[in-house]
Amino acid sequence: MKLLHKTTLYLLLAALPISLGGVFLLHAVIHRYIRHEIDELLASELIQVKEQLRQHPPPAAYLPGWDPNVQIRLTGSPQSAPSVYSDTTILLPGEKESQPIRMLRATYALGNRYYGITLQQSYLEFDEIARALSVGVIVCFLLVVLVLVGADILVTRRIWRPFYGIVDQLQHYRIDGPDEAQFPVSNVAEFTLLSQSLDEMSRRSRQQYIQQKQFTDNASHEMQTPLSVLSFELDLLQQSERLDEADLDRIQRSQQEIRRLSAMNQSLLLLAKIDNHQFAQNASVNIGELVTQILDNYTDFAAHRCITITRLIDKDTHRLLNQQLAEVLFSNLIKNAFRHGAANSSVFVEVSTSRFVISNEGDPLPFPEDQLFGRFVRNQALSQSTGLGLSLVKEIAEQYDMRVRYSYVSGMRRHMLLVDF
Amino acid sequence: MKILLIEDEPALLVAMRHYLEGEQYNVSTASNFRKASEKIHDYGYDCVIVDITLPDGNGLAIVNELKAAHSQAGIIIVSAKNSLDDKLNGLDLGADDYLTKPFHLPELNARIRSLMRRRQHQGETQLCFGDITIMPNRKHVLVAHQPVDLTGKEYDLLLFLVTNKNRLLSKAAIVEHVWGDYMDGIDSHDFLYTHVRNLRRKLLEAGSPDYITTRYGAGYIFTAGE
Numbered sequence: 001m002k003l004l005h006k007t008t009l010y011l012l013l014a015a016l017p018i019s020l021g022g023v024f025l026l027h028a029v030i031h032r033y034i035r036h037e038i039d040e041l042l043a044s045e046l047i048q049v050k051e052q053l054r055q056h057p058p059p060a061a062y063l064p065g066w067d068p069n070v071q072i073r074l075t076g077s078p079q080s081a082p083s084v085y086s087d088t089t090i091l092l093p094g095e096k097e098s099q100p101i102r103m104l105r106a107t108y109a110l111g112n113r114y115y116g117i118t119l120q121q122s123y124l125e126f127d128e129i130a131r132a133l134s135v136g137v138i139v140c141f142l143l144v145v146l147v148l149v150g151a152d153i154l155v156t157r158r159i160w161r162p163f164y165g166i167v168d169q170l171q172h173y174r175i176d177g178p179d180e181a182q183f184p185v186s187n188v189a190e191f192t193l194l195s196q197s198l199d200e201m202s203r204r205s206r207q208q209y210i211q212q213k214q215f216t217d218n219a220s221h222e223m224q225t226p227l228s229v230l231s232f233e234l235d236l237l238q239q240s241e242r243l244d245e246a247d248l249d250r251i252q253r254s255q256q257e258i259r260r261l262s263a264m265n266q267s268l269l270l271l272a273k274i275d276n277h278q279f280a281q282n283a284s285v286n287i288g289e290l291v292t293q294i295l296d297n298y299t300d301f302a303a304h305r306c307i308t309i310t311r312l313i314d315k316d317t318h319r320l321l322n323q324q325l326a327e328v329l330f331s332n333l334i335k336n337a338f339r340h341g342a343a344n345s346s347v348f349v350e351v352s353t354s355r356f357v358i359s360n361e362g363d364p365l366p367f368p369e370d371q372l373f374g375r376f377v378r379n380q381a382l383s384q385s386t387g388l389g390l391s392l393v394k395e396i397a398e399q400y401d402m403r404v405r406y407s408y409v410s411g412m413r414r415h416m417l418l419v420d421f
Numbered sequence: 422m423k424i425l426l427i428e429d430e431p432a433l434l435v436a437m438r439h440y441l442e443g444e445q446y447n448v449s450t451a452s453n454f455r456k457a458s459e460k461i462h463d464y465g466y467d468c469v470i471v472d473i474t475l476p477d478g479n480g481l482a483i484v485n486e487l488k489a490a491h492s493q494a495g496i497i498i499v500s501a502k503n504s505l506d507d508k509l510n511g512l513d514l515g516a517d518d519y520l521t522k523p524f525h526l527p528e529l530n531a532r533i534r535s536l537m538r539r540r541q542h543q544g545e546t547q548l549c550f551g552d553i554t555i556m557p558n559r560k561h562v563l564v565a566h567q568p569v570d571l572t573g574k575e576y577d578l579l580l581f582l583v584t585n586k587n588r589l590l591s592k593a594a595i596v597e598h599v600w601g602d603y604m605d606g607i608d609s610h611d612f613l614y615t616h617v618r619n620l621r622r623k624l625l626e627a628g629s630p631d632y633i634t635t636r637y638g639a640g641y642i643f644t645a646g647e
Contacts, residue, residue, distance in 0.1 A: 217502060221474050224501035225430050228523035232436035235526040238589050238639070239443075248589075248639035255593055259605060262523055266503050297603040300574055304612045324505040331603065339607050384608065 004156045008149055015145045022141065027134055034126040035102065039085055042104040042119045045070075046083065049117055050108050057110060071118040075107065082106075090120070099124055162186030166195055173202060175209050176280050212276050216269050223265050231258050260384055267388035270328065271375075274395050279322040287326070287421075288315035288351045294331045295349060298338050305343045312350040319421055321400060329396045332389040333358050333417055339382065340415065359416040364408055372406050393419075422537065423464070426450045427457040427471040427483060428499070437470075440526040446533075454478030461487055466494045467541075468533055473500040473507060481507075481514060488515045495536040497529075525594035527585040534584045550583050551645050552629045564627035574599055575620045582633065582643035591640040617641060 001009075049070055083106040089098040104119040165184040173181045181202040183195035234251050237243075243251075273279065292313055302309055321329075337347045337360040345361035371377045373394040378387030397404045403420040424446045428434045431452065438448050449464070451457035454477045461469065461483065469487060473480040484496055496516040500507055508519045517539075518532050538546055538557055548555040554563040560576055562569045571579065577599045582590065596609045599616075621633050634642045 220503075221501040224522045225433065228501070229430065229432040229436065231523040232433060232440070232526055235594075236436060236439060238591065245636075245638050248636060252591055252593070252639060255591060258523060259593065263605060294603070297601065300600065300616075301604065301607065301609075301612055304615055335603065335607065382608075384605075 003160070004153060007156065008152060011149055011152060012145070019138070019141055019145070023134065023138060026137055027130065030130040030133055034123070034130060038102045038121050038123070038126065039104075042085070042102065042121055043083075045119050046104060046106055046117060049119070053108060053110055053115060057113075071120075073116050075114045075116045100127070159188060162188060162191045163194075166191065166198065170198070174280060175202075175206055176278065180206060209276065212272075213278060216272050216276070216278070220265070220269050224262060227258050227262050227265075231255060234258075256384065260386060264386040264388060267386055267392055270392060271388070271395055274325070274392075274399055277399075279325050279399075282320045282322055284318045285321045285323060285326045286315070287317045287319055287330070287356065288313050290326060291330050291334070291349065291351050291356070294327075294334050298334065301338060302347065305338075305341070307338065307341050307343070308346045310346055310348045312348075312352075314352050317351050317353050317421075319400075325396045325399070329393055329419075330356070332393050333419070336389060336417070337415075339385075340379070342413075354421055356419040356421070357416065359414045361413050362415055363413070364410065365415075369406065369408070373404070422468070423447045423449070423466045424533070425457070425460055425464075425466045425469045425494075427452075427469065427475070427480065429453060429472060429475050437526065437529065441530070441533075444530050454480075454482070457483055458486060461492065461494075462490065465492070468495045468497065468536060470497045470499060470529070470533075473498060473502065473511070481511060484511060484514045484516050493540070495533075495540050497532055497536065499524075525591070525597065527581070527588060527590055527594050528598055531581055531584045531598060548580075548583060550586060550643075551632060553579075553583070553624070553632070555580060555583060564624060564629040567627055569623055569627045571620070571623060574616060575623070578616060578620055579624075582641065586643045589636055589640055589642050595640065 049072070053072070083104060086103050086105070087100065088103055089100050091098045100123040102121045102123060104117075106117045106119075108115040108117055162184055165186075169181060169183050181199070183198045183202075185192055185195055234255055238248065238251050292311070292315070295309060295311065299309070319326075333356075334349070337349075337358045340362045341347050341360035342362050348357070348359045350357040365372065366379055366381070367377055373390050375391045376387040377390075378385040394404050397419055405418045405420070407416050407418075408414070409416065422445075424441060426434060426437055426441070426448055428437065428450070429452050434450050434452060438450055441448050449460060449466070451460050454475045457471070457475070469483070469492075471480040471483045480498060480500075484498070487494060487496060495518075497518045497520060498508075498511040498516045499520045499522060500511075501522045503521045511519055517536050520529065520532060535557075538548075546557060548557060552565050554566075555561070556563070557580065560573075562571055562576065562579065578595065581595060581598050592609065592613050596604050596613055600609075604612075617633065617635075621631065624633075625631060630645075632643050632645060634644055636642060
């Protein structure tokens with residue numbers, strides 16, 4: 001739910017009980033005020049009646065018709081009760097429903113005669129006024145609420161504009177992009193503070209990113225250079241006429257170790273780079289084509305070892321990946337299958353829109369299955385392995401939310417590796 | 422053939438120079454960007470081998486300068502970074518080839534020769550060794566004027582051996598050249614032996630003398646004298 005909707009909802013929720021309570025309160029106040037006014041009216045009328053009775057005391061027989069609005073009768077006993085106001089209803093002639101009225105009863109002693117006076121005043125007109133007033137007030141109140149909500153929406157939109165500007169910047173921000181992020185400044189102090197903090201944060205992380213990138217690049221250079229020197233020197237030494245077979249063998253093995261060290265160095269740097277998210281540029285990679293290309297490189301080796309390759313490749317399988325990482329991922333898995341595949345067996349490869357599968361025949365793993373993707377876990381029998389190939393596979397797959405699974409079918413003695421796209 | 426080697430690491434520079442001079446190239450060297458820039462402006466080279474990481478500049482800028490001066494020199498970038506971006510950038514700028522350290526010196530030689538063949542002669546070029554004639558443009562091999570039917574990999578193998586004739590070539594260097602990076606870490610001992618045996622058999626059947634000498638445990642030498 002948007003902040004705007006939320007505030008509007010709360011505003012309306014608060015307005016509802018207030019307006020309901022307000023209606024009752026208003027009605028009660030107006031009613032009370034009107035009753036007070038009617039009471040004053042009745043009181044002044046009573047004084048007038050008393051005055052008329054005193055000046056022109058009518059004979060008892062004329063009393064009922066003496067004043068049509070006033071009922072006066074003679075009471076025998078001198079009830080000196082005080083004036084009593086009361087609410088009641090009467091059925092007026094010509095009306096179907098009984099109407100609420102205000103009634104005043106009083107006793108007036110004039111000489112030895114006692115008059116019981118009853119005065120009535122209908123609430124009718126006053127109630128209509130009260131109703132009209134209430135309706136008017138409610139309408140005004142609703143209008144005010146409406147205007148408030150509308151103003152809230154407009155103002156909120158305006159006020160939050162810089163916020164959305166900042167969010168937009170954040171969404172388009174790339175740590176490896178060519179430009180530093182510039183977050184918009186606004187006249188709202190909170191947003192300016194947010195902008196400044198983000199500026200500061202992005203600048204710091206960008207600096208760290210550049211430092212990391214430089215470090216990995218330099219580490220690569222600094223380590224590959226001495227390895228190159230060693231390799232070159234051995235290349236030159238190998239040309240010497242004076243070496244015997246054992247010497248040449250030593251040179252070969254040294255070269256092999258240099259290659260392994262170099263591969264390990266590159267794999268570790270690649271892992272570091274993946275951890276640092278230095279491979280941001282993705283493109284749609286045709287996995288079917290890529291896998292076919294890599295497999296073709298192994299046909300000679302497979303033929304040499306009498307390994308048949310069974311392919312089930314959908315050539316139109318695309319996925320958004322970094323080209324270099326995709327190559328590392330699939331070539332490591334394929335190389336693995338050929339390196340560990342037994343002679344005179346088969347390697348099965350499947351590429352479909354949902355997954356990549358490769359399986360090869362071979363002895364069970366010499367280490368626990370759950371260590372397969374760990375760094376430096378390798379089959380000690382293979383001297384040239386770096387133990388990093390499958391770690392890279394896992395790391396790359398995780399980077400792109402793909403799942404890598406391993407299983408060993410002991411009945412068929414087959415290792416199977418699956419990548420779910 | 423004049424080659425300019427641009428490399429800041431003295432040990433690498435000396436080793437490469439030594440090897441290339443042994444291959445009858447005329448080698449000049451530069452150990453930093455400034456000297457390299459001066460040399461490419463003052464002299465003409467057939468081939469420039471440039472390291473990307475230099476203490477006072479980027480090797481890619483040398484490629485730019487060469488292209489700006491409309492130099493005809495072939496350019497091979499050498500880098501310690503196995504970075505696809507660098508490789509694509511370098512090739513985009515007009516470099517002809519890209520080598521990642523560490524590499525085998527015969528590989529560098531093969532790359533230079535291949536580049537020179539592509540650049541210098543527009544017409545048919547021939548590579549002769551004894552009775553063997555190789556026509557790289559058409560990937561044809563003749564022994565005593567008769568064509569020999571070689572597979573693609575056998576042809577690559579022969580070309581690599583002939584290019585680095587009279588040198589002991591390690592099996593690793595050969596496999597890396599012919600099959601690329603894919604074979605690293607794979608035990609390729611018997612594998613290469615099979616291919617060399619097939620190549621040798623085909624050449625012998627065509628009437629060529631046996632130029633391939635096996636150095637047990639080490640590799641092969643392509644040589645006329647024995």
